[in-house]
Amino acid sequence: MPKLRRVERMAALTKMLADRPHELIPLSFFCDYFGIAKSTLSDDLLSVRRAFDAYRLGSLETVFGAAGGVRYIPYRAGHAANQVLQTMAAKLESGDRIIAGGFLYMSDILYDWQWMSAVGEIFMTRFAAVHPDCIMTVETKGILPAMMVARAFNKPLVIARRGSRVTEGSATSINYVSGSTKRIQTMSLTKRALAPNQRVLIIDDFMKAGGTAKGMKELVYESGSQTVGVGVLVATAEPLEKMTGDYMPLLVLEGVDEVKRHVRIRPQLEPEEEINE
Amino acid sequence: MPKLRRVERMAALTKMLADRPHELIPLSFFCDYFGIAKSTLSDDLLSVRRAFDAYRLGSLETVFGAAGGVRYIPYRAGHAANQVLQTMAAKLESGDRIIAGGFLYMSDILYDWQWMSAVGEIFMTRFAAVHPDCIMTVETKGILPAMMVARAFNKPLVIARRGSRVTEGSATSINYVSGSTKRIQTMSLTKRALAPNQRVLIIDDFMKAGGTAKGMKELVYESGSQTVGVGVLVATAEPLEKMTGDYMPLLVLEGVDEVKRHVRIRPQLEPEEEINE
Numbered sequence: 016m017p018k019l020r021r022v023e024r025m026a027a028l029t030k031m032l033a034d035r036p037h038e039l040i041p042l043s044f045f046c047d048y049f050g051i052a053k054s055t056l057s058d059d060l061l062s063v064r065r066a067f068d069a070y071r072l073g074s075l076e077t078v079f080g081a082a083g084g085v086r087y088i089p090y091r092a093g094h095a096a097n098q099v100l101q102t103m104a105a106k107l108e109s110g111d112r113i114i115a116g117g118f119l120y121m122s123d124i125l126y127d128w129q130w131m132s133a134v135g136e137i138f139m140t141r142f143a144a145v146h147p148d149c150i151m152t153v154e155t156k157g158i159l160p161a162m163m164v165a166r167a168f169n170k171p172l173v174i175a176r177r178g179s180r181v182t183e184g185s186a187t188s189i190n191y192v193s194g195s196t197k198r199i200q201t202m203s204l205t206k207r208a209l210a211p212n213q214r215v216l217i218i219d220d221f222m223k224a225g226g227t228a229k230g231m232k233e234l235v236y237e238s239g240s241q242t243v244g245v246g247v248l249v250a251t252a253e254p255l256e257k258m259t260g261d262y263m264p265l266l267v268l269e270g271v272d273e274v275k276r277h278v279r280i281r282p283q284l285e286p287e288e289e290i291n292e
Numbered sequence: 293m294p295k296l297r298r299v300e301r302m303a304a305l306t307k308m309l310a311d312r313p314h315e316l317i318p319l320s321f322f323c324d325y326f327g328i329a330k331s332t333l334s335d336d337l338l339s340v341r342r343a344f345d346a347y348r349l350g351s352l353e354t355v356f357g358a359a360g361g362v363r364y365i366p367y368r369a370g371h372a373a374n375q376v377l378q379t380m381a382a383k384l385e386s387g388d389r390i391i392a393g394g395f396l397y398m399s400d401i402l403y404d405w406q407w408m409s410a411v412g413e414i415f416m417t418r419f420a421a422v423h424p425d426c427i428m429t430v431e432t433k434g435i436l437p438a439m440m441v442a443r444a445f446n447k448p449l450v451i452a453r454r455g456s457r458v459t460e461g462s463a464t465s466i467n468y469v470s471g472s473t474k475r476i477q478t479m480s481l482t483k484r485a486l487a488p489n490q491r492v493l494i495i496d497d498f499m500k501a502g503g504t505a506k507g508m509k510e511l512v513y514e515s516g517s518q519t520v521g522v523g524v525l526v527a528t529a530e531p532l533e534k535m536t537g538d539y540m541p542l543l544v545l546e547g548v549d550e551v552k553r554h555v556r557i558r559p560q561l562e563p564e565e566e567i568n569e
Contacts, residue, residue, distance in 0.1 A: 019342065019343060019346055020339070021299060022298060022299055022302050022336075022339045023339045023340075023342050023343040023346070024343065025299050025302040025303050025306070025343075026302050026303075026305075026306040026339060026340040026343035026344065027343040027344070027346070027347045027349060028303075029302070029303040029306040029307055029310075030306055030307075030310050030343075030344070030347075030349045031347075031349075033306075033307050033310055033311075034310075034409075035406075059299075062297070062299045062300045062303060063300075063303040065296065065300050066296060066300040066301065066302075066303035066304040066307075067303065067304070067307070069296055069300070069304070070304045070307075070308075072304060072307045072308075114460065114461040115461070120460065120461060120482075120484060122451070122460065122482070122484070122485060123448070123484070123485075126439070126442075126448065126449040126450070126451060127448065127449070128439055128440075128442060128443040128449070129312075132311075154431060154432040155431040155432055155435070155451065155453065158432070158435050158436070159435070159439060162403070162405055162436060162439070163405075165403075165405060166405040171400070171403065171404065172403040172404070172405070173403070174399070174403060174432070176432065183391065183397065183399065184391040184392070184395075184397060205397075205399070207397060207399070207400070208399060208400075
């Protein structure tokens with residue numbers, strides 16, 4: 016490998032850390048890779064940490080001991096989270112997003128990886144304490160936010176299917192009542208996807224009555240695992256009580272006026288402690 | 293903003309560039325953001341470029357002139373691409389992945405963002421010359437590779453649905469014959485998702501006869517846009533002639549022996565020019 020100057024090594028080191036969020040990388044890996052001493056690497060990592068702190072680009076965590084190393088955690092809290100949620104709420108309120116039936120067109124935001132990357136980091140930050148083993152969602156529109164949460168946690172993504180598919184092999188199925196349509200539907204999860212005794216974090220794009228999330232919780236239960244949290248990008252304010260129990264929305268849809276074509280969305284903001292902005 | 297030492301600024305600059313692939317960022321943005329002169333920034337960018345070149349982490353491109361700036365392109369070619377495809381082929385060949393009907397279980401790889409991130413970069417590199425305006429796929433399993441291609445190109449993702457959904461508003465629908473099942477199916481695309489006169493790159497996870505990709509091409513045509521490429525992660529070797537015409541697979545499934553439970557997969561490798569590995 017080429018021997019680089021320190022400023023150049025900093026660029027490579029930063030890129031490699033940022034590409035592997037939540038992965039504990041042994042210090043010896045970087046020492047070998049760059050051909051540098053551990054003391055030099057420690058100085059480099061300190062500089063990366065200072066830069067990430069200063070510009071709120073996430074955190075570096077060092078774990079000491081034989082099984083130790085360094086990992087990058089893409090925390091997005093306080094102002095950096097609020098800014099995203101406020102901009103997203105404004106974008107969802109503007110324009111002609113109302114679809115007959117009181118639905119809201121959100122696909123342009125859900126299919127945009129920059130928005131979803133930020134959403135993944137915000138959910139990861141808010142659910143950090145529950146230590147999930149995997150992230151679960153149901154097709155289709157929940158996939159992208161869920162994928163980005165999985166990325167921020169560096170955990171596997173599990174996708175339940177509507178109905179049952181021949182190309183995924185033996186599956187666990189449940190019936191559930193979609194709260195908004197009141198219809199009985201089927202949801203299935205291939206047995207290969209979820210081992211027993213996993214801590215599962217459920218992520219979805221939208222929640223009205225909570226029937227779909229409740230269905231996912233039942234699938235988790237039937238698979239011998241445990242739901243440790245439910246996060247949704249947008250939840251309706253009404254009904255206040257959802258069938259799923261506890262859940263964490265990032266945005267609350269307070270009202271859709273189909274006649275005036277007006278939408279009200281309230282972002283769930285965090286306290287902003289730092290004032291030296 | 294805090295004033296950082298050069299090594300620290302390098303970390304922040306690298307992270308910000310890598311987070312926004314293919315986005316042309318004006319040099320004046322970084323000068324203002326870091327409070328540095330243009331000549332200092334040029335030195336910094338040269339160092340980032342050297343590091344990315346040395347460790348094959350992608351490329352920095354500078355565009356001169358009033359509308360100019362710098363952008364990060366996550367190229368993954370030669371050895372860096374081949375390594376991914378060979379490892380992925382070996383992973384797909386090993387283990388018990390055969391599902392009744394001759395299907396292959398691939399979801400663990402398709403839902404893994406690190407694999408899909410690499411796949412997105414490889415497709416972006418191979419399709420760089422077609423300059424797509426957007427990336428299109430059909431739900432469900434094509435979504436993750438397509439998302440990661442969209443990320444690498446920094447272009448919007450468009451997802452066609454199977455059937456037609458009430459929550460997406462007015463849509464264009466077509467009927468298509470899935471080549472493997474020989475059944476007539478419906479695929480739809482909301483009119484909000486795809487403007488006319490777009491150059492569309494189609495990405496899917498799997499191709500057998502090519503009927504699904506052909507359906508997507510028809511949706512593109514009906515929307516007044518143009519298909520500029522079709523990329524699939526895995527294509528079967530048989531039939532050699534697909535209904536879709538030209539397509540680019542990354543892996544070719546040469547055979548599934550359901551009795552011996554054996555799978556053969558051939559990665560589509562690139563020439564590796566550099567030998568000073």
